Amino acid sequence: MTILTRGAFAWPATTLNYHTGTWRVQRPVHLHGTAPCHGACPSGEDAQAWLAKLEEGSAQAAWQTLVEANPLPAVTGRICHHPCESACNRGQYDSAIAIHHAERWLGDEALQQQWAYPVAAVAADAPRFAVVGAGPAGLSASYHLLRQGYNVTLYDELPVAGGTLRTSLPQYRLPRAVLDAEIERILALGITFQGHHRLGREMSIEELRRDYAGLFIAPGRQVGRAWSVDGVTPRDLHHGLELLQEWIALGTVTAPASVAIIGGGNTAVDLSRIMKRAGVQQVHLITHQALPESGQEVVDVMSAIPREVYQAQEEGVEIHPNRGIRRLILRGERVVGIEMVRMKKLDRGQGRLERVAFSGTETVLHVDQVIPAIGQSLDPAGMERLGATEEGLEVSFWGESGHDGIFAGGDARRDSSGTASAAIGDGRRAALALVRRLQGQMQPEREVRAATVGIEQLNLSYFEPATRPQQAILPVSERGGEAEIEQGLSEEQVQAEARRCFSCGNCFACDNCWTLCPDSAVLKRHEQASGGAHYQFDLDYCKGCGLCANECPCGYIQMEEEM
Amino acid sequence: MLKALEGSQAIAETVALCRPQVVAAYPITPQTHIVENISKLVANGQLHCEFVSVESEFSAASVVLGAAAAGSRTYTATASQGLLLMTEVLYNIAGSRIPVVMTCANRAISAPLSIWNDQQDSMAVRDAGWIQLYCADNQEAVDTTIQAYRIAEQTELPVMVCMDGFTLTHTLEPIDIPDQALVDNYLPPYQFARRLDARQPISIGTLLSPDFYPEARHSHHQALLNAAERIIEADQEWQALSGRSCGGLLTVEGPDSATIGVLTLGSVIGTFREAVLEYPQAAAAKLLKLRSLRPFPIEALQQAVAGLQDLIVVERALSPGGGGIVGPEVRAALSELPNPPRVHNIAVGLGGRDIPLDLYPRLLRLAEAPQPLRFAVFDADCNKLAPEDR
């Protein structure tokens, strides 16, 4: 029996006896959403996670988080087309976080500080896998297999590892020292490297399949795609890829007075810049696609990385976008010029796009050499059994070839986007799948991720606009040699970028929920919280008003219907 | 110490003796001299307290409420319009069971406006849940004020000390102001069990549901009834120390054989005492001095009217449309008796109308009427009214 107090006074804090949580029709939950940078990264890096560690003050911890997905940050931090930045929500607020430069800085710092990969030594008697192709896909697969505790033998037809990274990337984009250091460190984890081994020559798929627990094939695309105009191929045709590789390997290449490079991808652009460095006075780049940032749809824009295109123009390459070649102008069998015509891809309805040339816009360009760089084909030798054609290998999300125990990835995939980061991702996914297969587990349909956090889920009131730092770039006058053109950002700049990150979908312990709950129903488990686990909803009292979810800057709190 | 003092001045000095820590003051005739004198005492360092000159009576009562809740002994005084203005607070103080002491310098209520003495003001708030004690003269006012603190702090009920405005407040009389030591002896320092304090942070003034509200009212009512004993004891204890009594709940004086009784509250009793001497040929009557209106001393009253055939209740207020206020309460109390006296109820001296001595013999003649007088404003002259307003 409750006894009435004199004057009906009440004792302190006795409302705790009344659980206002019974009022709820919805409850707040913590939901670690996928940050768009994470969702967009072809290699599967959680950039938000490693930026957070960077902001918390530990660069090494940040790098260790990064290399849980991608073991080559010093490389990708230089050559990646950074779709993470295109997806970055901050891009819709002021400017995207300079994730690419931050990654490069971390990669370089790791090399300098000689940080160790978070990979334990593999038992000598652990099962062994075979990886064919020591490019980014193969290196990644080997690394991830070792991370999971398995042995790896890595084969490549060249004497050294690196693949396309070594053969087809100019040093002014990717210095040899950096590449060597990254590769060396990966191999030093305990990977057995066998150079001078080509599939179909030194070993066969059947042998590998028999001798190893599983097989990952990533031979890349080594053959320049065939090119002709009305079936005519000049006698002195050199493929762009070959020329590029020649220059990278030897440092020189034959330099006529003028060249026309056909193509809009990275190889074409790189080649155009090489030609300039080799002394070609007039370098023309002809592509039916549009310049990046020209405002045209993605499908019809040059696939080369925009900053590379821009730097090429700075260096004097003349780009002719939205043009096709109508005729070759020959003297005998030698090319002396090309007839270009303006063309565009038009939407013919029902999603059909057709390339249309506009008569009356023909112009003639006099050049000494025509170099096609319109893409690469797979050399299917040794892989016929897998159904490989020039167009590549048909594989699943995880790289399954359809033949038990044989996975493939990288440029050799039919649906490859042709980037190193995608290749690294392929290698990681295949490694995970290979181990699952070995352990008798089912492959999930796709990599399961929480829904990507859109900008509408953030509360932008709580952020301050801030400018994105610009990296230093070698002025055009100083370019020409192999000196790296892009200088990256300093440590302070990278730290500042980490602070600019919205932390989409992941709590950064701003204390908003704890500060703003009118019912004191959010409790902190730590005096100084550092993450979502440090906040707890007191469901005895939470009324489900949704204030915390609305005021959570990073979209980490969502409201769920009360059952 | 015997001094010739104006009633207000005596009250001011008495209040100072009781050592209040907080005094709230808003001026209204005829209480002004009380607060003015207190402020002089403060200015001269004779009274050390927080003297809060509030901006209305509502705030005066609120200030003492807040201060008392926070554990300080307090004082304020008011009258008439001021008392009505603070009515809401009066109920609040009493319902919260917080002890405060207040002087009401009884004055008539507007409209029509009047600054002169009657008891309509304190009568209007008799249901607020306060103890109400009425003083016959300034000495009683002094002694009752001191007793009020003791009673309030023991019962945890607020006490209103009613003294007739002008008649008492502005009258010079020889008054015995007790020594500080005597008062200190009689009044221990204020220790409020439910004082607001961080060590016991209670919440006062909560919302009480129908499940408990009747119990709260029952308890309050009982507390007031039980306070009757405390009032008697406090007076007896004071008498032991000072030699003076204020008459507990009520007193009866006059010849045992008298069959007529005249009951009144406040300073009118003094007029009647004089009248008894002035008109020795008038019928013998007992004078009943009612001191405590709340709690209403039903048993004491029933005993006091033993042997009376007529009781004339003379009051200084009315309930328009009903009649008297004290009269009906007396009738109700006496109706329990097997043979109650006839009760005649009149109101006199409203709005400060002088009560002449010769009223007394005229009052006594009411006993001769065949029917008891239900109620009349006894001294109203209808010739002063237009026919339709009589």
Place this chain on the structure above:
Amino acid sequence: MSTETTISIAELRRKQPRFSAIESGHRACLGCGQALAVRLVTEATGPDIMIANATGCLEIFTTPWPESAWRVPWMHSLFENTGAIASGMEAALKAQGRSTKVLAFGGDGGTFDIGFQALSGMLERDHNVLYVCYDNEAYMNTGVQRSGSTPHAAMTNTSPPGRERMGKRHLKKDVINIVASHHIPYAATASVAYPSDLRKKVRRALAIEGPTFLQIHAPCPLGWGHDGAISISVARMAVESGMFPIIELERGELTGVMPIRKPIPVADYLRAQQRFRHLFADDSRAREELEHLQALADHNIEVYGLQADADDLRDTSGADTVRRGGMRWA
């Protein structure tokens, strides 16, 4: 604090690194701005306080006998006497030599209207009390009736729009300037949308010996007509539009403002609340009222100099910026 997983939630509650005079289990509506404001105020005051509370939502939802949400000595008396009760408490504590600070809590009704006199008296007498007015712009507890604080043209149940009316006819009483005209040491406005600013102001007031006044804009989801989840957003828009200026006045002089980095149109603020929905009808009267309200906001911005000329860490965009790990500026 530690990370033991064995700690009970009740124990965790007791160990929170902040003080709040108001506990959970109170009966405030979902998303109540006033409950939040009280939490923030008492967080800044700490526990050595005594509260005098006016009649209104706050006292009702915190003290349903036998329960009380309060952790400090607290008294509710009546609607109109909070200033006087607080004065009495302060006088008593002073006489007793106790250092506990007295706070007075009142809604806009109990402060602008019925309680105004007692407030004015308290200020004039220089009592050492911090008076906090929780301004939700109407008599909410009794069912949303207009008060002196209700903004012009707002709909309440005693100022409904109709054929002959467009909501409240009169302007919002400029209480902060009236209070400041008492030349008290410190008077300020604040909003629950800017908790650090609010707490800073409370601490500032607490450090002053003498009467201080804080008017906190506190959205009422029920009375204003919006979801409780957006109470903070709505409060922020009130500030960013200039409808509720955040200012500080000392001894009657303007000594501080929160500049508005980029003023938003008043219509954005109004549109978020049902109590202004009649202003978005296709009606020339509605259009006129919208203009009037915009003019009032523009006037505030001009009179108080609220337009920021450069980005400022403490302007309406910067004052609530959050950082990893908490680390608020107040």
